[in-house]
Amino acid sequence: MLFLSQIINGLQLGSIYALVALGYSMVYGIIMLLNFAHGDIIMVGGYVAMLTIAAGVHPILAVILAILACVVLGVMIDKVAYAPLRSSPRISLLITAIGVSFLLENLAQNIWGANARPFPNSSIIKGSAINIGGVHIGNTAIVTIAVSLLSMVVLTFLVQKTKRGKAMRAVSEDMGTAQLMGINVNNTITFTFAVGSALAGIGSILYCCTYPQVSPTMGSMLGLKAFVAAVLGGIGSIPGAMVGGFAIGMAEVLVRAAGLSDWTDGAVFAILIVVLLFRPTGLMGRPMTEKV
Amino acid sequence: MKKKILSLMLTAAVCGGLLAGCNSTPSSSAPSGSQAGNDSSAASGGDTIKVGILAPLTGDAAQYGIAASNGAKLYFDQLNAAGGINGKNIEYILLDEKGQAADAVTAYNNLLEQGVTAIVGDVTTAPTVAVAVESASANMPLITGSATAASVTVDPDTNAVRPNVFRSCFIDPFQGEKMASFSKEKLNAKTAAVLFNTNVDYSVGLKDAFIAKAAEIGLEIVATESYSTNDVDFKGQLTNISAKNPDVLFCPDYYQKVALIAPQAKEIGLTATFVGGDGWDGAIEAINDASLIEGAYYCSGFSADDSSEAVQKFLTDYNTAYNTAPNMFSATTYDAAAILADAIKSAESAGLAAGSDEYKAAIISAISATNADYVTGHFTYDQSNNPVKDAVIIKIADGKYTFDCKF
Numbered sequence: 001m002l003f004l005s006q007i008i009n010g011l012q013l014g015s016i017y018a019l020v021a022l023g024y025s026m027v028y029g030i031i032m033l034l035n036f037a038h039g040d041i042i043m044v045g046g047y048v049a050m051l052t053i054a055a056g057v058h059p060i061l062a063v064i065l066a067i068l069a070c071v072v073l074g075v076m077i078d079k080v081a082y083a084p085l086r087s088s089p090r091i092s093l094l095i096t097a098i099g100v101s102f103l104l105e106n107l108a109q110n111i112w113g114a115n116a117r118p119f120p121n122s123s124i125i126k127g128s129a130i131n132i133g134g135v136h137i138g139n140t141a142i143v144t145i146a147v148s149l150l151s152m153v154v155l156t157f158l159v160q161k162t163k164r165g166k167a168m169r170a171v172s173e174d175m176g177t178a179q180l181m182g183i184n185v186n187n188t189i190t191f192t193f194a195v196g197s198a199l200a201g202i203g204s205i206l207y208c209c210t211y212p213q214v215s216p217t218m219g220s221m222l223g224l225k226a227f228v229a230a231v232l233g234g235i236g237s238i239p240g241a242m243v244g245g246f247a248i249g250m251a252e253v254l255v256r257a258a259g260l261s262d263w264t265d266g267a268v269f270a271i272l273i274v275v276l277l278f279r280p281t282g283l284m285g286r287p288m289t290e291k292v
Numbered sequence: 293m294k295k296k297i298l299s300l301m302l303t304a305a306v307c308g309g310l311l312a313g314c315n316s317t318p319s320s321s322a323p324s325g326s327q328a329g330n331d332s333s334a335a336s337g338g339d340t341i342k343v344g345i346l347a348p349l350t351g352d353a354a355q356y357g358i359a360a361s362n363g364a365k366l367y368f369d370q371l372n373a374a375g376g377i378n379g380k381n382i383e384y385i386l387l388d389e390k391g392q393a394a395d396a397v398t399a400y401n402n403l404l405e406q407g408v409t410a411i412v413g414d415v416t417t418a419p420t421v422a423v424a425v426e427s428a429s430a431n432m433p434l435i436t437g438s439a440t441a442a443s444v445t446v447d448p449d450t451n452a453v454r455p456n457v458f459r460s461c462f463i464d465p466f467q468g469e470k471m472a473s474f475s476k477e478k479l480n481a482k483t484a485a486v487l488f489n490t491n492v493d494y495s496v497g498l499k500d501a502f503i504a505k506a507a508e509i510g511l512e513i514v515a516t517e518s519y520s521t522n523d524v525d526f527k528g529q530l531t532n533i534s535a536k537n538p539d540v541l542f543c544p545d546y547y548q549k550v551a552l553i554a555p556q557a558k559e560i561g562l563t564a565t566f567v568g569g570d571g572w573d574g575a576i577e578a579i580n581d582a583s584l585i586e587g588a589y590y591c592s593g594f595s596a597d598d599s600s601e602a603v604q605k606f607l608t609d610y611n612t613a614y615n616t617a618p619n620m621f622s623a624t625t626y627d628a629a630a631i632l633a634d635a636i637k638s639a640e641s642a643g644l645a646a647g648s649d650e651y652k653a654a655i656i657s658a659i660s661a662t663n664a665d666y667v668t669g670h671f672t673y674d675q676s677n678n679p680v681k682d683a684v685i686i687k688i689a690d691g692k693y694t695f696d697c698k699f
Contacts, residue, residue: 001535002532002535005531006528009527012527013527118551118578118580122581129561136560139559210556210559211524211552212551212555212579213552221522253527254528256526257531261529265522
């Protein structure tokens with residue numbers, strides 16, 4: 001029973017990591033950029049939801065507004081910070097991403113203050129816990145896992161079955177050739193940022209409902225761990241990001257459950273080191289040959 | 293604004309005091325110092341008892357320092373208004389130490405030069421320890437109302453008690469002991485679990501004391517789980533704790549973490565009663581849904597909801613004097629001044645001369661022998677110069693901090 005409860009905890013945490021890891025992986029897949037500002041988009045989503053609910057907006061509308069804010073912010077970051085550097089060396093892009101991350105964190109600190117503030121989780125997720133054969137499953141856990149799985153199904157459908165998805169896959173395969181085939185590369189990149197940021201927005205709401213506090217730096221550790229999840233799954237691979245997210249969440253909870261809570265972050269980053277040493281392409285990544 | 297003007301005035305006055313201290317005649321420096329801290333009282337004649345007050349009135353800790361020193365000033369003003377001790381007024385000299393250990397030592401030496409016979413202060417731990425070390429050679433009676441670290445009254449290197457240093461607040465581990473006894477006796481708990489922060493001394497100190505006391509009184513600890521400061525997910529630990537089904541969960545951390553732990557405890561279905569230390573003060577504001585910590589208990593040094601006559605009189609007096617509500621620092625420092633004044637009374641009645649070594653020694657032995665009621669409870673002192681007194685137990689009920697009992 002105890003073990004099953006811990007598995008539920010792991011799935012709950014893992015599904016949030018998976019949603020965030022998807023954003024990392026999709027952006028990396030298409031423009032080879034580690035978007036380190038991704039975690040901070042989550043932070044902004046949390047604040048938008050909190051502030052709109054505090055202003056009296058209906059929680060469902062507030063959630064939609066928060067996701068929309070993430071989408072707009074994600075696309076804007078791409079247009080303002082990344083698009084002008086499309087043909088620059090990748091290291092410039094990476095450094096820009098880190099700069100954007102700092103910018104967002106410090107802006108948030110400036111506008112909303114450095115203190116953590118309570119998040120109105122109980123007005124978003126209502127309902128009661130269920131009990132299956134002695135295993136207690138909280139309402140937030142049910143909603144988190146269900147919404148994440150649904151988002152992943154929709155995303156898979158979008159990428160595999162639609163024209164847009166086909167364009168995304170083509171651009172990630174080979175940007176130049178895709179352009180020659182008449183695919184609007186810039187639109188496709190913008191669309192990818194929008195989808196990744198929407199997933200971050202959903203992740204943000206779920207995260208804040210489980211850990212009901214928002215602070216300007218809340219996205220940084222979450223972003224880093226999701227990045228590890230993306231690398232573990234094979235960065236650029238969508239199913240890989242899902243698997244990686246669940247694996248990292250599960251690993252974290254099991255380390256804590258074993259009474260080694262001081263080692264939780266250490267264990268996560270140890271996984272990163274091991275993956276990079278022995279299987280740099282991750283569990284589901286394709287081996288990449290350097291283009292000349 | 294008022295505070296700002298006040299602190300500016302005090303700073304100016306302190307600077308004046310320091311400058312005056314340079315001209316080596318203590319008799320001329322004392323009046324300027326006393327005017328600094330004291331607008332109303334203290335006869336300017338020779339027959340006064342000089343007492344120093346050390347507090348950070350500017351800088352990061354100013355909020356604590358102003359509240360604490362106001363408590364001490366209020367007591368001495370009331371005492372003087374009632375005729376002083378043995379016909380002599382208390383002439384207090386308030387110096388700002390900016391929250392810095394080095395400034396506190398300078399201020400202490402200034403007070404020494406001005407011939408004070410005892411000191412109320414300091415306020416925060418690091419300056420208090422610095423002054424405690426410095427004051428040993430003069431055997432200067434020192435009583436703080438707010439420095440909680442064990443090292444204030446006991447030298448951590450030698451484990452020797454500093455004989456001249458006392459406090460009127462309780463030390464951190466004492467809260468752990470209190471809450472263990474409270475859980476056992478008042479909540480009728482048979483089993484308890486502990487969830488603590490390994491990175492925070494406060495949390496570790498309370499945890500150790502809770503577990504030690506629990507073993508002593510037969511409260512069974514069924515689970516001890518930990519986390520670190522940057523953690524936000526506690527469901528793994530809480531699920532382990534929930535499996536043992538304890539009666540109470542002792543959670544000695546500050547309110548921000550409490551606001552994260554409580555919702556997750558509900559999420560995984562934990563039903564234990566939350567018990568905490570004074571770091572819980574602020575939890576209701578930090579949590580979105582206060583029903584998650586409904587029924588939790590924590591201990592504190594002071595509660596304005598305490599209906600006892602002494603507390604209510606103190607609240608009214610403080611409000612009249614400063615036009616603001618006192619906090620815990622004001623109350624415990626008020627008590628520190630009162631304990632010191634009572635000790636001075638016994639030195640006076642022994643016919644000693646204020647400022648002499650015998651006088652100081654008499655104050656020190658009188659403080660050790662304290663056995664009386666003050667605003668924050670009944671005081672006696674233990675071997676380590678820490679007070680043995682009741683804690684105020686606060687219960688979170690109907691989404692509010694409510695006074696439960698003194699324990």
